[in-house]
Amino acid sequence: MNYQKRLLNAIPGGAHTYSRGFDQYPANAPQILTHGKGSYIFDSDANKYLDYGMALRAVNIGYAEDKIDNAAIAQIRYGNNLTRPSMVELEAAELLVELIDSVDMVKFTKNGSTAVSAAVKLARAYTGRDLVARCSDQPFFSFDDWFIGSTPIVKGIPQETIEKTKMFGYNDILSLERLISEFPGQIACVVLEAAATECPSVEDFKSGCCNQAVCTRPYQNSSENFLQQVEKLCKKHGIVFILDEMITGFRWDMKGAQHLYGVNPDISTFGKAMANGFSVACVAGKREIMELGSTEFLGRERVFLLSTTHGAEMCGLGAFVETMKFMQKNNVISHLWNYGNQLINLINDLATTHGIEENFKAGGVACSPYYSTLDQSGNNSLELRTLFSQEMIRQGVLMPWIALSYRHGKEELAVTERAIDQAFKVYRRALDEGVEKYLVGEVIKPVFRKFN
Structure with a gap:
């Protein structure tokens, strides 16, 4: 079912927060979600995704706690x-x-x-x-x-x-x-x-x-x-x-x-x-x-x-x-700092392994990390960001940004590692051969833009 068409017909922008809108995600992102539990979300076809969006950072312990x-x-x-x-x-x-x-x-x-x-x-x-x-x-x-x-x-x-x-x-x-x-x-x-x-x-x-x-x-x-x-x-x-x-x-x-x-x-x-x-x-x-x-x-x-x-x-x-x-x-604050530090190191280590350490970087404050997708000139690239998000979704991980929760644990870190490893393989090829060869659908757009 085309939920996106129904959403846009009933709601300006298709969502009640612009950062939830269809133009903020790659074409293979779930159009609509039914529920969440812990650090996972589920779409209308019962597909399960490990989530790093965490309700636009509003959920810091876990869904349905x-x-x-x-x-x-x-x-x-x-x-x-x-x-x-x-x-x-x-x-x-x-x-x-x-x-x-x-x-x-x-x-x-x-x-x-x-x-x-x-x-x-x-x-x-x-x-x-x-x-x-x-x-x-x-x-x-x-x-x-x-x-x-x-x-x-x-x-x-x-x-x-x-x-x-x-x-x-x-x-x-x-x-x-x-x-x-x-x-x-x-x-x-x-x-x-x-x-x-x-x-x-x-x-x-x-x-x-x-x-x-x-x-x-x-x-x-x-x-x-x-x-x-x-x-x-x-x-x-x-x-x-x-x-x-x-x-x-x-x-x-x-x-x-x-x-x-x-x-x-x-x-x-x-x-x-x-x-x-x-x-x-x-x-x-x-x-x-x-x-x-x-x-x-x-x-x-x-x-x-x-x-x-x-x-x-x-x-x-x-x-x-x-x-x-x-x-x-439950010392939730300490958990967020520790998990975030592990995740940053994991991402940067994998980027080095795939030879893209100059084009994909994780950093920031460990309890709330960020990642940057950079083209061959070192400039921020929405095309590469869309591609990375697209490939992570293929692996069952939604990572539009990185928001952590108490329910992100060892198992979730392992799932993330496997997903990033696969995504970086495509990312590397896109850098060599052109991102347009691997990108499906439209590039995500900035929220604050003058024209649609």
Whole structure:
């Protein structure tokens, strides 16, 4: 059955997240999925795939984890969404405040875009300024206009909104300093992720990840790192420091990447791995800023912060509480770091064996690795990335990127090794003979492109 045609007929883009769309995968990718269990997913024809997409990084323990699912189901049976705040709403809020050192108050919502946009709104209200400085090297912060207006997809966004977002580079403190100098007293907030493909550099080392090719555990260094420099600049100029931990939170460390890197943001946002796939995100931060959205201070002008019917849905918050218990009991964070380090080494060793070490490279932060597909000139190649993904799918592995879970273990590493070994054989031939000879269907496309 052609599910793709039905999806495109009923849903713009064929999916509710653009990165799930048909144009992000090779032609032989499963068009639709029925369920997942552990680190595996299943399509409509009952084909089984080892998954490294893990629900766009939202699942960090495993699909359909019984203890977490049962905790969510228990909350459903309590009513799931009540007229006044629920017990689990308070429990979850107090748990997050206890876990994250920089957080005094928290407001839950259902997705990361809403949380980050709420953080920006708070920063503008707190400072009385309009401009947002966001990191240009990190791919996504929100579906709202303040962010999308800084991408090539500006259709439908007012010019004045586009002009209010400015950009700086990750691990490039001078670019942020220049921005602040260019717009003195106008920047409300700096928005960035703690880390993506590399850790924040320290003063003596301007590139690399923790001063190594691969980060196997963030360092504790006496020199200031990039994030600490950002924090200092923000304090000096009265700018709100917003750290987006949608991906890094509960993967880098139980207390967030901010704890490992030694920073104290004014506002943090969390989501993705908070509840092992259940819809939970939040904006959290210092009391003096978060209280702007409160209602108990008579006579104070207020900010209309998040007000969502389903923001504190009980099943998701029950899953969040149980996920935190599971992670602490089973040392999930350590597992992610160890497995990722093994996987990076495995990939690079196999690339060397096949003579493609200059054309396929794995690296980054070990708990969240990345891979690069490079052509003969050393440039990133979407054609080769599509080919690699295509060949991995032939071997029963879906690896659009690398997102790890607790249920990726020894057996899964062995399955991955066999799949990569076969994929690299084709990859090598494609480099020698031309990728078009081996590629079936269309090349995957960037999400942020102006035209389809």
